[in-house]
Amino acid sequence: MGDPIDMDANAAAAALAEIQARQGKVIDRLLVPNWYWWGVGLGMVVLGVAVDFGTATLVTAAAVVYGVGVAILTLGLVLGAQRGAKVSPELLGNRGTMAMLLFIWGSILVSLGTGFGLRALGFAYPATAATVVGAVAMIGGGPRLMGYLRSVMLANRTASAR
Amino acid sequence: MSLPGFDPVVHAPARLGIMALLAATEWADFKFIRDSGGLSDSTLSKQLSVLEEAGYIEVRKGFVGKRPRTWVKLSASGRAAFQAHVAALQEIVERAGKAVMA
Numbered sequence: 001m002g003d004p005i006d007m008d009a010n011a012a013a014a015a016l017a018e019i020q021a022r023q024g025k026v027i028d029r030l031l032v033p034n035w036y037w038w039g040v041g042l043g044m045v046v047l048g049v050a051v052d053f054g055t056a057t058l059v060t061a062a063a064v065v066y067g068v069g070v071a072i073l074t075l076g077l078v079l080g081a082q083r084g085a086k087v088s089p090e091l092l093g094n095r096g097t098m099a100m101l102l103f104i105w106g107s108i109l110v111s112l113g114t115g116f117g118l119r120a121l122g123f124a125y126p127a128t129a130a131t132v133v134g135a136v137a138m139i140g141g142g143p144r145l146m147g148y149l150r151s152v153m154l155a156n157r158t159a160s161a162r
Numbered sequence: 163m164s165l166p167g168f169d170p171v172v173h174a175p176a177r178l179g180i181m182a183l184l185a186a187t188e189w190a191d192f193k194f195i196r197d198s199g200g201l202s203d204s205t206l207s208k209q210l211s212v213l214e215e216a217g218y219i220e221v222r223k224g225f226v227g228k229r230p231r232t233w234v235k236l237s238a239s240g241r242a243a244f245q246a247h248v249a250a251l252q253e254i255v256e257r258a259g260k261a262v263m264a
Binding site: 007008009012013015016018019022023025026027083084085086087088089091157 | 165168173175178179182183185186187188189190191193194195197198199248251252254255257258259
């Protein structure tokens with residue numbers, strides 16, 4: 001193996017495949033699982049229902065539980081992803097970072113726009129409708145975002161960079 | 163014929179796996195590298211020593227609570243060597259592809 005002349009293309013391809021597999025495993029640690037998006041989305045709908053149908057106390061309690069729950073969940077995933085190794089932020093790059101920001105802000109703006117728009121139109125349950133829209137964006141878009149980020153990180157890893 | 167960038171120190175299977183993992187991270191700890199690569203403690207220690215002697219990795223030892231921990235990161239020269247080695251492997255594959263097509 002030490003002499004490049006002895007290295008055939010199959011062995012080189014196998015080595016490249018091994019590199020890609022190793023780095024793919026590291027990248028997968030960063031990706032948020034699907035159940036996270038379901039949890040965040042469904043919790044959001046519960047909050048919206050509380051706003052439309054509940055008392056002020058219930059709304060406050062739901063908002064606190066939701067906020068704390070999402071924070072704990074997110075923190076747990078972030079810390080879990082960094083246990084044992086810290087994935088290089090260079091893998092995400094500007095495209096990945098922009099995609100995440102666009103998704104987060106896009107989901108928030110669509111939800112708020114729906115809520116305020118429906119309220120202005122006199123719709124009886126604007127918060128519920130807005131959070132359903134937000135939940136659909138999370139549940140439908142979250143896994144797609146993860147798929148996109150995975151492809152970006154795979155493209156940015158060393159084995160692909162030439 | 164020689165391939166610039168092809169590095170026997172990097173290419174040994176266990177070390178190639180370690181370098182690939184480290185190239186995708188800012189740092190990784192000993193246990194993570196060991197478990198990811200399915201290596202024994204002694205094998206990993208030996209391979210890390212080779213890479214450290216070559217100047218390709220930086221090893222830091224410390225404690226988390228009372229537990230000893232070892233963190234490893236790719237050095238700048240290690241990253242450059244790894245990238246050059248990957249480029250050399252890709253060159254081998256591409257040359258073979260061209261030869262088949264010719």
